[in-house]
Amino acid sequence: MFQGGIVYFIDSVGNGLISPLASQSTGIQWGCNGINISGTDDFYDGEENTGLIIANCADRPIAASICDELSLNDYNDWFLPAMYQMTYVCSLNSILNIGAGYYWTSSSSGSELSAICCLHSSAEANMCLISG
Secondary structure (H helix, E strand, O other), X not given: OEOOEEEEEEOOOOOEEEEOOOOOOOOOOOOXXXXXXXXXXXXXXXXXXXXXXXXXXXXXXXXXXXXXXXXEOOEOOOOOOOHHHHHHHHHOHHHHOOOOEEEEEEEEEOOOEEEEEEEEEOOEEEEEEEEO
């Protein structure tokens, strides 16, 4: 346990990404259906995507707002991961034990498609796009 979760990635500089130990919501909307939130097509930078979603979507609660407002063990710098960040989390299911299911990411493609990571088993993580 580190800063409210489990470290799942450390870059060459020593900066890390942390996942909470449990999903923070079920059945929540991605948000702002039909609105193209420019810039959220980045599949690597969930922190930037989350900020763009929060700034351009007044709907609440949504997946990005739940992460943005989260406070775990006195840490409140959480964000909704981008597509490839979440795919990496899914690939570590045997360590993180997050369970099979569908998980929103902060990546989107146009006004009608929001990216999610589909975790089908402990060893398989697939990317897919569905209508928001």
